[in-house]
Amino acid sequence: MTSSSGSGDRILAIIDLFTEERPEWLPDEMMQALGYSRPTLYRYLKSLKNAGFLSSLPNQGFTLGPKVTELDFLMQRADLVVAKGQAALKDLARQFVCSAFITRWYNDKILCVASEVSTTTPLSSYQRGRPMPLSRGAISRVIVANLTKNQRLNFINRHLEEARLAGWGSSFEEINNGLLKERRSGVAVAYGQVTAGVVGIAAPILTGKDAPIAALCVTVEQSLITDDLLGHIKISVAQHARTISISLECDRPALSLEHQSSAQKRTAYEKN
Numbered sequence: 001m002t003s004s005s006g007s008g009d010r011i012l013a014i015i016d017l018f019t020e021e022r023p024e025w026l027p028d029e030m031m032q033a034l035g036y037s038r039p040t041l042y043r044y045l046k047s048l049k050n051a052g053f054l055s056s057l058p059n060q061g062f063t064l065g066p067k068v069t070e071l072d073f074l075m076q077r078a079d080l081v082v083a084k085g086q087a088a089l090k091d092l093a094r095q096f097v098c099s100a101f102i103t104r105w106y107n108d109k110i111l112c113v114a115s116e117v118s119t120t121t122p123l124s125s126y127q128r129g130r131p132m133p134l135s136r137g138a139i140s141r142v143i144v145a146n147l148t149k150n151q152r153l154n155f156i157n158r159h160l161e162e163a164r165l166a167g168w169g170s171s172f173e174e175i176n177n178g179l180l181k182e183r184r185s186g187v188a189v190a191y192g193q194v195t196a197g198v199v200g201i202a203a204p205i206l207t208g209k210d211a212p213i214a215a216l217c218v219t220v221e222q223s224l225i226t227d228d229l230l231g232h233i234k235i236s237v238a239q240h241a242r243t244i245s246i247s248l249e250c251d252r253p254a255l256s257l258e259h260q261s262s263a264q265k266r267t268a269y270e271k272n
Helices: 004-016 027-034 038-050 066-078 080-095 137-145 149-158 160-165 172-185 227-250 253-260 262-271
Strands: 054-056 062-064 099-106 109-117 188-191 198-206 212-221
Touching: 004 027, 004 038, 027 038, 038 054, 066 109, 080 099, 080 109, 080 212, 080 227, 109 137, 137 149, 137 172, 137 188, 137 198, 137 212, 149 160, 149 172, 160 172, 198 227, 212 227
Parallel strands: none
Antiparallel strands: 054 062, 099 109, 099 212, 188 198, 198 212
16 A cells, blocks of 8 residues: 555646646647556546646646635745845835846755836746746856755765856856855855846845745846946845844744854855
């Protein structure tokens, strides 16, 4: 008999089939992709459809259902990172002609969860909820830079060729050294790595243990960038990201002391 946790993983595997490239699946295609028997698959599909996670029309395949929209509605109201970051997004959009946004990440994916735009021609590829790879752009760099040492090195090993192609460096050592530099500076800058003609400036949003749970980013048309403007954006993005991080810790009193000593811990960590 399949364990409850095993069944849960198998059900989640069905949800994971749906992507921007493949928003609709037929049952036979699912069986081939996942290796499930027909009775097992149809039992899972019935549960997912009854719960609203999947929808289907006669003689058509399955698509994601209205429950996903409901969960997105709830997330926007429950996500503390979004709530604490709204003022920062509005201020960045007021200061600069840009797109400002907050991204969350999981596994090797980045997703925009909130944004403010002050340009009439937004050029960012980070649409809300659209998954982007954790191997390109300033957001990716600043998140990977702030992972633990083992996580960072493992990521570089797994994505070495992608990182090279994205312009992170030509060797493992160069990529790692660049990430450590950005970890110390608290900000990353990338030119055209995600969208041609766009400069991204990002800073990490950290927990009490200095783990990156999100990133704050501004994208600006490259033709508008000057050294002075870039300097101002870097300072403002880094300051706002730190403010959000501190604000999140204020809602978790047990971790407040950890946050106060974060600078010392980061310095000691990087010496190892």
